[in-house]
Amino acid sequence: MAKKSLELLTETMFYVLMAFLKEERCGVDAAEYIRQKTHDRIQLGPGTLYTILAKFQEEGLLRETSVHGRKRTYRITERGRQVYLEEVERLRRCLLDAQEENDHPQEEGSL
Amino acid sequence: MTIPKRRDLYEKKSFAERLFLPFFLPPAFPEAIEHFLETMAKKGWFLEHVSYFPPLWRFEKNVAASVRYRLEAAPDTSRMPPRQMTELYAEYGWRYVAPLSHFFYVFAAETADAPEIHSDPLVQSRAYGRMLRSYGLVSLAILVLLGVFLAMPLYRPTFFITYPRLSLFLTGYFLLAAILVLYPFFRLLRRKRMLAKGYSLSHKGSYRSILLAEILLIVLTLAFLTPFLGKLRAMDEKDTLRLSLAEVSAPLPYLPMETLYSTEEWTFPSYNPSDEYSGNYVTSQSAFLAPVYFSIHEEARDAEYTIASYQTTFYGEFPSALLAKAVSLDLISNQKEFPGLSGKFQTMKETYALEGCDEARWQRILGRQILYLRQESRMLVISYEGPADLREHLDGYTALFDETYLPLA
Numbered sequence: 001m002a003k004k005s006l007e008l009l010t011e012t013m014f015y016v017l018m019a020f021l022k023e024e025r026c027g028v029d030a031a032e033y034i035r036q037k038t039h040d041r042i043q044l045g046p047g048t049l050y051t052i053l054a055k056f057q058e059e060g061l062l063r064e065t066s067v068h069g070r071k072r073t074y075r076i077t078e079r080g081r082q083v084y085l086e087e088v089e090r091l092r093r094c095l096l097d098a099q100e101e102n103d104h105p106q107e108e109g110s111l
Numbered sequence: 112m113t114i115p116k117r118r119d120l121y122e123k124k125s126f127a128e129r130l131f132l133p134f135f136l137p138p139a140f141p142e143a144i145e146h147f148l149e150t151m152a153k154k155g156w157f158l159e160h161v162s163y164f165p166p167l168w169r170f171e172k173n174v175a176a177s178v179r180y181r182l183e184a185a186p187d188t189s190r191m192p193p194r195q196m197t198e199l200y201a202e203y204g205w206r207y208v209a210p211l212s213h214f215f216y217v218f219a220a221e222t223a224d225a226p227e228i229h230s231d232p233l234v235q236s237r238a239y240g241r242m243l244r245s246y247g248l249v250s251l252a253i254l255v256l257l258g259v260f261l262a263m264p265l266y267r268p269t270f271f272i273t274y275p276r277l278s279l280f281l282t283g284y285f286l287l288a289a290i291l292v293l294y295p296f297f298r299l300l301r302r303k304r305m306l307a308k309g310y311s312l313s314h315k316g317s318y319r320s321i322l323l324a325e326i327l328l329i330v331l332t333l334a335f336l337t338p339f340l341g342k343l344r345a346m347d348e349k350d351t352l353r354l355s356l357a358e359v360s361a362p363l364p365y366l367p368m369e370t371l372y373s374t375e376e377w378t379f380p381s382y383n384p385s386d387e388y389s390g391n392y393v394t395s396q397s398a399f400l401a402p403v404y405f406s407i408h409e410e411a412r413d414a415e416y417t418i419a420s421y422q423t424t425f426y427g428e429f430p431s432a433l434l435a436k437a438v439s440l441d442l443i444s445n446q447k448e449f450p451g452l453s454g455k456f457q458t459m460k461e462t463y464a465l466e467g468c469d470e471a472r473w474q475r476i477l478g479r480q481i482l483y484l485r486q487e488s489r490m491l492v493i494s495y496e497g498p499a500d501l502r503e504h505l506d507g508y509t510a511l512f513d514e515t516y517l518p519l520a
Contacts (some may be wrong), residue, residue, distance in 0.1 A: 012231040027203050046203040047228035050196050070198040
């Protein structure tokens with residue numbers, strides 16, 4: 001049986017990809033970026049961060065570019081960028097559907 | 112107060128500053144293990160090493176401190192965590208302590224403000240998934256090993272017939288052992304499922320109840336199980352009557368060797384109960400799975416006592432034809448074994464359609480003939496070594512099913 005590849009991104013995974021979108025970073029810096037971006041709503045633990053970074057490397061979404069002591073720097077790959085954009089599009093369509101539902105609520109008794 | 116760094120612990124320490132405890136908490140209770148380690152740290156004992164053989168925890172003495180311990184599911188089967196993992200965790204204040212079996216790594220928070228290791232249960236469930244696969248394989252291997260020893264009655268039906276009480280007990284004990292082996296796996300599986308649903312794991316757990324249950328199990332096993340097994344075996348053996356053939360006048364389900372060939376120049380040594388290799392005796396049993404069961408052992412020797420001829424006849428009446436088949440297959444398999452010899456031997460086989468028999472098969476392997484006859488739920492297995500050809504006496508053996516046999520009193 002073929003190995004199951006990455007399916008739906010969780011919110012945390014999505015933000016990790018976002019953190020690497022514009023520049024190379026180390027994992028700790030990415031976690032700090034996410035904390036600030038989400039105004040402390042998402043705070044990554046080391047285990048979560050490690051698991052996501054390992055998984056993304058395995059799936060070819062991130063690539064390790066350099067190691068300086070304990071600092072490991074990563075860069076997003078083309079595939080990672082593509083997965084990120086697909087997720088953005090999916091979320092955008094979800095939001096559009098939600099907004100449409102708000103603007104045109106279902107009439108009472110129509111079911 | 113911070114826990115001691117590794118370089119401090121390389122200093123030579125006296126045994127008084129070390130504590131060795133048996134590894135008694137199963138890895139399927141990580142929250143209990145965490146609680147235990149935290150309790151020890153509050154008393155000034157810090158975990159430094161866990162060994163397999165012997166299974167011991169090694170603690171080293173330092174100033175008591177309130178330390179958080181967390182068991183991290185190992186992402187693969189390697190005993191040591193990847194350097195990338197320990198370095199990243201150290202950045203957040205979590206020091207790697209020791210591996211725990213092949214399933215967890217123990218980490219300790221050096222400061223009170225170190226964030227929890229996992230903030231996303233869904234992501235954590237992936238690491239648990241890999242660890243569970245390893246744990247499942249190990250559980251399966253243990254189960255198979257237990258089955259080889261404890262579940263023997265299930266794959267050796269003859270043992271079940273001859274030792275029914277012991278067999279029932281062993282089967283029940285195997286089922287209990289299977290539950291004890293599988294329960295931790297399903298417990299970990301449940302934790303993984305909770306994570307996958309988005310629930311964070313609780314780190315609150317008491318090790319005392321687990322310790323109590325383990326002590327109870329060990330005490331029951333040592334105080335009750337071993338002596339009880341011996342008693343059950345003795346009770347089963349007491350139900351088996353063994354008599355010299357010369358003493359039995361009741362009809363028995365066998366064809367004496369005298370009827371197979373001329374034994375004028377042969378002698379039949381008397382049965383000697385103190386000699387385990389002595390022949391010419393019959394054992395009779397009656398149990399719920401085999402209301403009538405005989406094994407008749409004959410031995411004849413030539414005048415010079417150099418050549419021997421043997422016939423062993425097994426006769427059983429069972430509640431079902433399926434059980435009769437299962438027992439006869441087991442008996443035939445036993446009879447094909449030759450102590451001291453291994454490998455495949457040429458076998459001659461023949462199958463017959465006999466009136467009065469649902470199955471009839473004969474085979475010869477080396478110098479031994481094995482005849483198998485079955486009539487509904489009654490079976491006859493004869494193992495013979497000697498000059499006669501059992502195929503010439505099929506009618507005689509079939510006619511044994513026409514008689515009624517009762518267990519010897």
